[in-house]
Amino acid sequence: MKRLVKTGVFMMLVLMTLASQKNVAEAKTKVIHKKMTIDLNMDSSIRYTPTKLQKYSKVKVRVKNRKVLKAKAKGRKYIVMKGRKGGKTTMTVSLYKKHRKVRVYRYRIKVIGKGQDGYKSQAKEAFDIQNRYRAEKGAKALIWSDELYRFALYRLKHSGYDRHKNLPTDMENFFGDTLVVNNISLGENMACGQTSAKEVMLSWKHSPGHYRNIKNKGYRCGAIARYKDIWCAVFYDGSPENLTRKQENASEMIFTVKRQDKSTGQYIGGATIGYYEEND
Numbered sequence: 001m002k003r004l005v006k007t008g009v010f011m012m013l014v015l016m017t018l019a020s021q022k023n024v025a026e027a028k029t030k031v032i033h034k035k036m037t038i039d040l041n042m043d044s045s046i047r048y049t050p051t052k053l054q055k056y057s058k059v060k061v062r063v064k065n066r067k068v069l070k071a072k073a074k075g076r077k078y079i080v081m082k083g084r085k086g087g088k089t090t091m092t093v094s095l096y097k098k099h100r101k102v103r104v105y106r107y108r109i110k111v112i113g114k115g116q117d118g119y120k121s122q123a124k125e126a127f128d129i130q131n132r133y134r135a136e137k138g139a140k141a142l143i144w145s146d147e148l149y150r151f152a153l154y155r156l157k158h159s160g161y162d163r164h165k166n167l168p169t170d171m172e173n174f175f176g177d178t179l180v181v182n183n184i185s186l187g188e189n190m191a192c193g194q195t196s197a198k199e200v201m202l203s204w205k206h207s208p209g210h211y212r213n214i215k216n217k218g219y220r221c222g223a224i225a226r227y228k229d230i231w232c233a234v235f236y237d238g239s240p241e242n243l244t245r246k247q248e249n250a251s252e253m254i255f256t257v258k259r260q261d262k263s264t265g266q267y268i269g270g271a272t273i274g275y276y277e278e279n280d
Contacts, residue, residue, distance in 0.1 A: 031104045036091075038069070038083045039112045042228050045082045050093055050105045053077065058096040065089035068111050086113025117153065119226035126197035126224045130233065133205060133214050143221040145236070147243040148186075151175070152225035152232040161192040161230045175243070182242045187213045187235035200231045 038046065053059055059073040068087035073079050079093065093105040112118030124144070131141040151174050158173075159166040167188055171179055178184065189210045194200035204210035213219075219235040226232075236243070 029101050029104060031106060033106050033108075035108050035110075037110045037112065037118070038081065039118065039228060040083050040086070040114045041112065041116075045080065047078045048081055049078045051095075051103075053095070056095040056102070057098055060094040060096070062092045062094075063089060064091075069109060083111045085111065086116050086118070087111055117227075120149070122197050123149070123224045123226050123231075126201050126226075126231070126233075127222070129197060129201040130214055130222075130224065133201070133211075137215040137217075139215055139217045140220075142219060142235070143240060145221045145223050145240045145243065147240065148221065148234045148236060149223035149225055152223050152234045153227060155188075155234075156225060156227035156230050156232050161190060164188055164190065178243065182238070184236070184238065184242065187216065187219065189213050189231075189233040189235075191231040193229055194231060195229065200226075204233070 032050075034050075053073075053076040056076060059076055059079075061071050061073045061079055063069050063071050065087065066084075068085060068089045069081060069083055069091065071079055071081045071091055073093075081091070088108070088110050091107045091109055093107075094101055095103040095105075110118065127142070127144060134141060151171075154174050155167070155170050159170055167186070171184070171186065175184060189204050191200050191203055191210075194203060204214060213233070213235055216235065218237045220237055221240045222233065222235045224231065224233045
């Protein structure tokens, strides 16, 4: 009986030791959480290396929503990720040494589909930081303008990072007659290569010219937009309503042109007039 009790106690100790070793092994598995954005307007497929994969004996990659993203480890060199459509998913990269999992990278991934604007929340985050910078200098917070946001996005898509070269032309094309009637003039900051709201705002803060726009107390409203890796901040010293509405005292002339058949004296409906010039 004593022998059986001793054997039972020994087996329990063995099981407890094994369980303890398993818990220690699991506790040593480091999980690193990260966020990532893949923009299909730029690249549908990218190579990514979270760390030096050659240090590990095995790399496993698992994607939760394969309709949004496909990913595969190419040996122990890098991971190939291919975006399929806009959406969100998670990707888990597990790294092993021999048969023991020692590190895990878990990514929350946002895939921006072609033609989609997936950066507005990031742009508004930058706008909030900008207002904090203004508060530090005693300037009032700017009012967010959806119209200026659309204009900033228009600028980025049509002219890219042009260092303000096409700003007057883009303003004329976007705002039309309202630009002249309401005497609209805008300030602008541009940047290229930054990947986060904090990064772009720090770059503007440490640039005297850009920072001058940010802390200018004369501006009343504005917006920030991002497209691909380009950023545009727009500033306006008037009311947001002026951007979409003509002034009440602005006059408007309307011309109606009709064509008349000389033989019958009747007006011709649906006729058009062509205009051309001849060289002398």
